[in-house]
Amino acid sequence: MALPDHDSSVGHSFGLEFDGVVIRQISEVTGLKMEQDVIELKQNTADGKYLIKKLPGRPKAGEVTLTRGLTGDNSFEKWIKDSRFGKMAQVRKGGAIIVFDYEGNAIKRYNLVNAWPKSLEIGSLKAGDTSVLTEKIVITYEQMDVA
Template sequence: MAVQRDDPYGPFNFRVTITPGTGAEIKAAFSDVSGMNAEITHADYRVGSDPVNHVRKIPLMNKAGDVTFKRGLVGSLDLFQWLKAAKDGTIAAKASIVIELLSEDRSATVATWQLTNARPQKWTGPTLAAKGATDVAMEELVVVCEDIVYA
């Protein structure tokens, strides 16, 4: 887990593990993970007899943002099988996704985020163009989740 230090960690060493309801881990490597956020909505409330002239903020619902994963197109079909299970409405499509930030030498996990009841929302295939021999075919997967927990 994280240790006390003055220098922030770099975002380039991380590991993603997707475990659908079937229990079989999806083997997928990603170059980018973005969109991790949590939001708590509040309501303004004031009792007429309050001695101060301002509202109280009462916490209501909380929600997790959609998380986007990007990777180079590979031959593994694990991710597509999970996407198909979600399209078919299978309860096994609900997954636990664990994102681990690793130290510079990859010897220790310094931060962990867990996405609960995650499901695919959108898949975007690569842009195919004959002009760039140095480009990589990239695909994008957006998932929704019910909660993001920092562990």
């Protein structure tokens, strides 16, 4: 059930979906945005005044960074390995970042078009450290739609 218009959702319950598989163990998502170029139209009005109009331009592609705890799941490693070997027909995927309500129902989907992994980073390995090991994947996409 979607939240009423006057309620805000809580940003702690979200997941990543690619190829119909939902990964809910994502701990952080950053950089998720829709952006477009701005075109400046400079002109003179009929009475001779200088005027600048700002018009919407082409949409920009984006990048999103996802962080999760390091597990035995090697899907991120396989995905980036395929991109490094140029298997782009297999690597480019459609997917979504999904925000869930407190009952686990999807309330918002950020659909990513032609997404593929740019980089994978493993957290610091430090002797004596008791923090959780993480892996960060940066996914680049050509377009984002909100559903």
